[in-house]
Amino acid sequence: MITDQLKNHILSFAAPTEKEINDFLNNFEFLAIKNKEFLLKEGQYCKHQYFILKGCFRCFFINHKGAEKVVNFGIENWWLSDFESLINQTPSLLNIQAAENSKVLKISKEKLDAFLEDSLELNRYFRIILEKVRVADQRRIQFMYNLSGEELYNTFREYNPSFVQRVPQYMLASYLGFTPEFLSKIRAKKKP
Amino acid sequence: MITDQLKNHILSFAAPTEKEINDFLNNFEFLAIKNKEFLLKEGQYCKHQYFILKGCFRCFFINHKGAEKVVNFGIENWWLSDFESLINQTPSLLNIQAAENSKVLKISKEKLDAFLEDSLELNRYFRIILEKVRVADQRRIQFMYNLSGEELYNTFREYNPSFVQRVPQYMLASYLGFTPEFLSKIRAKKKP
DNA sequence: TTCACTTCTTAATCTAGATTAATTTTTTCT
DNA sequence: AGAAAAAATTAATCTAGATTAAGAAGTGAA
Numbered sequence: 001m002i003t004d005q006l007k008n009h010i011l012s013f014a015a016p017t018e019k020e021i022n023d024f025l026n027n028f029e030f031l032a033i034k035n036k037e038f039l040l041k042e043g044q045y046c047k048h049q050y051f052i053l054k055g056c057f058r059c060f061f062i063n064h065k066g067a068e069k070v071v072n073f074g075i076e077n078w079w080l081s082d083f084e085s086l087i088n089q090t091p092s093l094l095n096i097q098a099a100e101n102s103k104v105l106k107i108s109k110e111k112l113d114a115f116l117e118d119s120l121e122l123n124r125y126f127r128i129i130l131e132k133v134r135v136a137d138q139r140r141i142q143f144m145y146n147l148s149g150e151e152l153y154n155t156f157r158e159y160n161p162s163f164v165q166r167v168p169q170y171m172l173a174s175y176l177g178f179t180p181e182f183l184s185k186i187r188a189k190k191k192p
Numbered sequence: 193m194i195t196d197q198l199k200n201h202i203l204s205f206a207a208p209t210e211k212e213i214n215d216f217l218n219n220f221e222f223l224a225i226k227n228k229e230f231l232l233k234e235g236q237y238c239k240h241q242y243f244i245l246k247g248c249f250r251c252f253f254i255n256h257k258g259a260e261k262v263v264n265f266g267i268e269n270w271w272l273s274d275f276e277s278l279i280n281q282t283p284s285l286l287n288i289q290a291a292e293n294s295k296v297l298k299i300s301k302e303k304l305d306a307f308l309e310d311s312l313e314l315n316r317y318f319r320i321i322l323e324k325v326r327v328a329d330q331r332r333i334q335f336m337y338n339l340s341g342e343e344l345y346n347t348f349r350e351y352n353p354s355f356v357q358r359v360p361q362y363m364l365a366s367y368l369g370f371t372p373e374f375l376s377k378i379r380a381k382k383k384p
Numbered sequence: 385t386t387c388a389c390t391t392c393t394t395a396a397t398c399t400a401g402a403t404t405a406a407t408t409t410t411t412t413c414t
Numbered sequence: 415a416g417a418a419a420a421a422a423t424t425a426a427t428c429t430a431g432a433t434t435a436a437g438a439a440g441t442g443a444a
Contacts, residue, residue: 063338071334084327093334116316123315124308130322135276137329142263142285144336145369146255149431168391177337182431184393341401360421374401376423 002030006051006105009077013128016121024115024122028105039080039096039104046085046092048106052078055102058171059094070174073099073167079129080104099167149178150186194222198243198297201269205320208313216307216314220297231272231288231296238277238284240298244270247294250363251286262366265291265359271321272296291359341370342378 001007003025010021033039033055040046042061052074059072059082071094074080085092086109115122143155153176157164164172173183193199195217202213225231225247232238234253244266251264251274263286266272277284278301307314335347345368349356356364365375 061334061338069334069338071330083323084330087323087327116319118312120310120312120315123312123319127308127315127319127322130319130326131275131279134322134325134329135279137326137333138263138276141329141333141336142253142261144333146253146261170391178430179432180392181394181433185431188393362421370400371402372422373403373424377401380423 002053003028003105005053005077009051010122010125014121014125016119016125020119020121024119027111027115028107031104031106033098033102033104035098035101037098039098040082040085040092040094042093042095043091044085045089046082047109048081049086049109049112050080050096051105051107052076052080053103053105055104056099056166057096057102058099058167058175059096060174061093061095068174070171073163073171073175075163075166099171144177149176149182150189152176152178153183153186194245195220195297197245197269201243202314202317206313206317208311208317212311212313216311219303219307220299223296223298225290225294225296227290227293229290231290232274232277232284232286234285234287235283236277237281238274239301240273241278241301241304242272243297243299244268244272245295245297247296248291248358249288249294250291250359250367251288252366253285253287260366262363265355265363265367267355267358291363336369341368341374342381344368344370345375345378 006028007021007025010016010024016024028051031050039050039057054076057074057080058070059074059080060068060070063069074096080096082092082094082096084090085094116126143152147155153172156172156176169183169187170180173180176183198220199213199217202208202216208216220243223242231242231249246268249266249272250262251266251272252260252262255261266288272288274284274286274288276282277286308318335344339347345364348364348368361375362372365372368375
């Protein structure tokens with residue numbers, strides 16, 4: 001089943017009954033997304049949550065100088081959405097674009113909310129996911145203003161060795177908060 | 193009741209029964225914390241969650257240059273803990289210190305976990321809280337590397353006008369990611 | 385197998401914000 | 415109230431990283 005991957009992910013954090021989880025999984029739609037296609041564009045209302053089965057996405061916004069700023073990446077077994085737009089029902093400030101050919105499962109906010117209304121186990125699942133996200137966000141904020149650009153890059157490499165090859169360097173530079181030129185400089189320094 | 197404030201907070205996001213919520217509230221301990229006292233020190237294991245009834249706290253760590261870096265503030269009706277230490281059972285990298293004379297409610301991780309085992313409504317409550325935290329963290333990350341120091345300060349002021357007076361400027365500068373000297377410069381520029 | 389496009393690199397110059405250090409103002413404590 | 419400590423200001427100097435610009439190297443489609 002195409003939804004098995006999500007099923008396993010849920011079961012690794014919570015314990016819904018077989019019926020409950022199958023009912024839930026029935027509400028997802030499968031999508032194949034080509035590299036550079038958008039799941040969400042700035043200005044749109046985010047109405048879905050996406051679970052990444054395969055591939056890679058980046059969330060970015062256009063800053064006041066017109067430059068793309070990467071806020072997040074998403075890879076296999078991550079949930080993706082613009083939470084701010086989704087929860088507050090406001091136009092999104094973010095773009096979500098595939099960085100590889102990808103496969104996702106999609107569910108509407110209404111359907112998800114309906115399940116969250118009654119299900120202890122799904123509330124547990126998302127609570128635990130969000131706790132982990134919180135830990136990651138906190139650590140990221142801590143890194144962001146404790147470390148120099150060079151240290152940021154080295155730390156990121158250390159924690160995510162395989163990911164560094166996965167996206168163009170200019171995206172990684174943007175995510176880490178500096179320019180591609182500066183990343184080049186760092187990399188040139190390390191070689192000899 | 194000293195726990196009424198927390199009760200109201202929970203009831204504004206979830207709908208536990210009267211018995212359920214009262215059972216839960218029975219597990220909290222009230223603490224009065226004097227300005228500059230610590231709730232948690234670097235190296236300790238964080239074993240509690242705190243709900244702030246009144247007052248203000250800062251979470252900070254000591255960076256590799258020996259400087260205090262403020263990661264977060266907490267005020268009335270916020271939950272406080274080092275999530276990373278609490279969840280992963282690792283020694284904390286953070287200090288949590290009162291920035292005012294404060295009042296908190298305290299619950300141990302074990303007791304909280306026991307309630308989360310069975311309660312749909314408490315899982316809902318914390319899931320919703322964490323969604324809001326996520327939105328705030330995302331926005332903060334976005335601000336952090338889209339805005340200049342001056343813009344950061346002005347934006348923070350705009351969103352939190354009353355808070356700016358509440359903590360020393362050196363803490364605010366640290367939270368915003370720059371030095372107190374630079375904050376002085378920004379403020380001097382605005383006056384005339 | 386070439387044309388077009390995207391990504392990466394290098395180097396010169398520039399700037400926001402850090403650092404240092406001295407001075408003033410505010411707060412706290414007895 | 416007065417001394418001591420904590421916090422804020424000011425100014426001079428310094429630096430990590432931005433900006434600009436140009437070329438090199440990959441990548442891909444026809």
